[in-house]
Amino acid sequence: MKTRVGRILIHIGAIAFVIYLLLPVYSAVIAALTPESKLGAQLMIPVYFHWKNFVDMWKVIPLGRQLTNSFIYSIGVSCIILAVATPAAYALSRFKFSGRQVFLFGVMVTQMIPLIILLVPVFVMAAKLNAINTYAAVFVTAAATGLPFPILLLKGYFDTISSSLDEAAMVDGCTRLQAIIRILLPLAVPGLVSAFMTTFILGWAQFIIPLILITDTSKMPVTVGIYRLLGETTIQWNLVMAATLLSVVPPMLVYLVAQRRVAAGLVMGAIKE
Amino acid sequence: MEVVKSVYTKPVGEDIRGLKNSTWLRQLSPYFYILPAGFLFCLIYLYPLTEAIRFSFSKATLLGFVSYVGFDNYLGLLTPEFGSTLARTGILVIVCVPGIIILSLIGALLLNQDLKLRGLLRALVLVPWLIPENLVGVIWGWFLHPWYGIANGLLLRLRLLSTPIDFLSPSNAMLSVIMMRIWRGTPFATVAILGALQSVPQELFEAAELDGAGPLQKLLFVTIPSIRPILSAVTLIMVTWTVIIFDMIYALTGGGPLNVTSVLSIAIYKKAFLSNDLGTASAMAVIGLIILLIVNYAYFKLERREAS
Numbered sequence: 001m002k003t004r005v006g007r008i009l010i011h012i013g014a015i016a017f018v019i020y021l022l023l024p025v026y027s028a029v030i031a032a033l034t035p036e037s038k039l040g041a042q043l044m045i046p047v048y049f050h051w052k053n054f055v056d057m058w059k060v061i062p063l064g065r066q067l068t069n070s071f072i073y074s075i076g077v078s079c080i081i082l083a084v085a086t087p088a089a090y091a092l093s094r095f096k097f098s099g100r101q102v103f104l105f106g107v108m109v110t111q112m113i114p115l116i117i118l119l120v121p122v123f124v125m126a127a128k129l130n131a132i133n134t135y136a137a138v139f140v141t142a143a144a145t146g147l148p149f150p151i152l153l154l155k156g157y158f159d160t161i162s163s164s165l166d167e168a169a170m171v172d173g174c175t176r177l178q179a180i181i182r183i184l185l186p187l188a189v190p191g192l193v194s195a196f197m198t199t200f201i202l203g204w205a206q207f208i209i210p211l212i213l214i215t216d217t218s219k220m221p222v223t224v225g226i227y228r229l230l231g232e233t234t235i236q237w238n239l240v241m242a243a244t245l246l247s248v249v250p251p252m253l254v255y256l257v258a259q260r261r262v263a264a265g266l267v268m269g270a271i272k273e
Numbered sequence: 274m275e276v277v278k279s280v281y282t283k284p285v286g287e288d289i290r291g292l293k294n295s296t297w298l299r300q301l302s303p304y305f306y307i308l309p310a311g312f313l314f315c316l317i318y319l320y321p322l323t324e325a326i327r328f329s330f331s332k333a334t335l336l337g338f339v340s341y342v343g344f345d346n347y348l349g350l351l352t353p354e355f356g357s358t359l360a361r362t363g364i365l366v367i368v369c370v371p372g373i374i375i376l377s378l379i380g381a382l383l384l385n386q387d388l389k390l391r392g393l394l395r396a397l398v399l400v401p402w403l404i405p406e407n408l409v410g411v412i413w414g415w416f417l418h419p420w421y422g423i424a425n426g427l428l429l430r431l432r433l434l435s436t437p438i439d440f441l442s443p444s445n446a447m448l449s450v451i452m453m454r455i456w457r458g459t460p461f462a463t464v465a466i467l468g469a470l471q472s473v474p475q476e477l478f479e480a481a482e483l484d485g486a487g488p489l490q491k492l493l494f495v496t497i498p499s500i501r502p503i504l505s506a507v508t509l510i511m512v513t514w515t516v517i518i519f520d521m522i523y524a525l526t527g528g529g530p531l532n533v534t535s536v537l538s539i540a541i542y543k544k545a546f547l548s549n550d551l552g553t554a555s556a557m558a559v560i561g562l563i564i565l566l567i568v569n570y571a572y573f574k575l576e577r578r579e580a581s
Contacts, residue, residue, distance in 0.1 A: 014383040018394050024416040027423035042426030084309040091306035110318045112565035114517045114538045117558035121321035144317030205405035207520045223405045251403045
C-alpha cells in the first residue's frame with residue numbers, strides 16, 4: 001500500500017474509525033451548547049453556543065457536591081487499591097508459595113460474578129456495621145472490585161525489575177521491607193503511577209456500588225446524580241449533556257497527563273495472565 | 274495446582290536472614306504480603322458469593338434468609354422467561370464480541386500504518402473507554418433520542434431514512450444496546466490489538482515479502498497468527514464483560530421496553546430489587562457464573578493445546 005491512493009484510503013479509514021468512536025460524544029457536545037427550545041432541530045454542528053447551559057446545570061443538580069464526592073471516591077479507591085495491590089503483586093512476583101495458583105484463579109473468578117448479586121450481602125454487612133451512607137463502605141467495596149487488574153499490572157512491572165537488585169540490598173543488611181521501600185518501589189514508580197491513574201478512572205466510574213450503599217444525596221457521586229436526572233418527567237437534555245460532559249473531564253485529564261501509561265495500564269492489567 | 278514448599282525463588286541472602294528468622298516465619302512471609310488483598314477479596318467476593326449460593330437454595334428476600342427450599346429456585350428458572358433472558362445475553366455476546374474484535378482489528382491495522390496525526394488519532398480512540406459506563410448509557414440515550422437525537426438527524430440528512438425511527442422501541446431496543454456495547458468495547462480492544470501489532474517482528478514481514486506474499490497474505494499468515502494470543506485474550510475478556518454487563522444497559526433502557534433488553538445482570542437486579550425474590554436472583558447469578566467458568570475453562574484448555 002505504498003501508492004498515493006492507498007495512503008489516502010488508509011487515512012480516510014483511520015479518520016472514519018475515530019469519528020465513529022467520537023460521534024455519540026460529539027452529539028453530547030452539540031446538545032450541551034444548544035438552548036433547550038432548539039434541541040428539536042437535530043443540529044449536526046453547534047450553532048448556538050449557548051454556554052448558559054453550563055451555568056444552569058448547577059441549579060438542576062448539586063453538581064459541585066457530587067463532583068467533590070466523585071473525587072473523594074476516586075482518591076479513596078485508588079489509595080486502598082495501591083496499598084493492597086502493591087504487596088500482593090510483590091509476593092506474586094518474588095515468591096513461590098503454595099496457594100499462589102489458587103489466589104490467581106480466585107482473582108480471575110472475581111471478574112465473572114455479576115456484581116449486583118454480591119451487593120445484597122455486602123449491603124447487609126454494611127448495615128450491620130452501620131456503614132451505609134459512609135464513604136468507607138464504597139471505598140472498600142469498589143477497591144475490591146478494582147483490585148485484580150492493578151495486582152496483575154504491578155506484578156508484571158515488578159517482574160521486569162531484576163530481583164538481584166532487592167536481593168543485593170538484603171545481602172547488604174536491609175530487611176526485606178527496607179529493600180522494597182528503598183530499592184524496589186522507587187524503580188517501580190512508573191508502574192505505580194499507571195496503576196494509580198487507571199484506578200482513579202475506575203473510581204470515578206463507580207455507579208451501582210454507591211447507588212446501593214449510598215442513599216444520602218449529599219454523598220452521591222456524579223454518576224448517580226446524573227442518572228437520577230433521567231428519572232424526572234421532563235428531561236432537559238441540554239443540561240444533562242452539559243453536566244455529563246463536565247463530569248467526564250477529570251478522567252480525561254488524567255488520561256491527557258499520562259496518555260501512554262494509562263493506555264498500557266488499562267489494557268495490560270487486563271490481559272496479563 | 275502447584276505444590277511448592279520452597280518459599281524463596283532465589284536463595285541469595287537466605288543464609289544471612291536465616292540466622293535471624295526462623296524457617297516457618299520465612300515460609301509465611303509471602304502470605305503477609307498477600308493478606309490485605311486476600312482479606313478484601315474474602316470480604317467483598319468470597320463471603321457474599323457463599324451467601325449468594327446459600328440464598329440460591331433458599332427462600333430469601335432483601336431482608337435476608339427465610340427458609341431452605343432445595344433446588345426450587347433453580348427449577349423455577351425452567352421458564353420461557355429465564356430462557357429468553359439467557360437467549361438475550363447469548364445474542365448480545367454472539368453479536369457484540371465478534372463485532373468488537375473485527376472492528377477493533379480493522380481500526381488497529383489502520384492506526385498501525387504510517388499516518389499523519391497518528392498520535393492524536395490513537396489518543397482519541399480511548400475516549401469512549403474513559404467515560405463512566407453508566408454515563409455511556411446516558412449519552413447514548415441522547416444520541417438515539419427519537420426526536421432530537423443526532424443518530425436520526427444524520428440518517429435523515431443522508432436520506433437513508435424518510436421518517437425518524439424510535440431506536441428504543443420494543444423492536445429496536447436490543448439492536449441499540451448491541452450498537453452501544455460494540456462502541457464501548459472497541460477502544461479497549463483496539464488499544465490491546467494495536468499494542469500486539471507493534472510487537473510483531475518486522476523481519477517476519479520482510480521474509481514474507483521475499484516469498485512474494487501480498488498484503489492480504491501477510492495479514493492472514495503473518496499478522497493474525499502473531500497477534501492470535503492477544504486476540505483470544507481480548508475475546509475472552511469481552512465475552513466475560515458482556516455476560517455481566519449492567520451499568521450501560523441499566524442507564525439506557527433499564528432492561529425495557531417490555532423486557533426486550535433484560536439481559537442477565539438486569540434480570541438479576543429486577544428479581545432481587547423489584548420483585549424482592551433474592552433466592553431466584555441468586556440462582557440466576559450462580560447459573561451465570563457457572564456458564565462463565567465453563568467458557569473460561571474451555572479457553573484455557575484451548576490455549577494450552579495451542580501453546581504445546
